[in-house]
Amino acid sequence: MNLLSNLFMPYKEIANITPRGEGNFNFTVNFNCKPFIPYFPAGYHLSHLPNSFVIGLETPDLLVEVLKSVPKSPHNQFYADCYQAMSQALQYHVDQVLEMLSAVKLSG
Numbered sequence: 001m002n003l004l005s006n007l008f009m010p011y012k013e014i015a016n017i018t019p020r021g022e023g024n025f026n027f028t029v030n031f032n033c034k035p036f037i038p039y040f041p042a043g044y045h046l047s048h049l050p051n052s053f054v055i056g057l058e059t060p061d062l063l064v065e066v067l068k069s070v071p072k073s074p075h076n077q078f079y080a081d082c083y084q085a086m087s088q089a090l091q092y093h094v095d096q097v098l099e100m101l102s103a104v105k106l107s108g
Helices: 002-017 019-026 060-068 075-102
Strands: none
Touching: 002 019, 060 075
């Protein structure tokens, strides 16, 4: 049990020394992740797959702002509205990234 306790010590310390504990978003340990996992910085691709790469977007501030504008409604409808609002807000940025990527010549 001491090994497990020690494993979490860095996370606890980072939470204590950064505002709102957000420093933990900059520190991660990843293992046994499948290719194309949409979690940054664990995202990667297999080199034998041509023209492949992974891009991670950090969007918590965007999503918090979007969620503030979603009007309260019954539980299921509220979550459906949140999903729709977040999807639309994120899609704008995904489209911007895709536009930039379309200008890049991939090798392979």
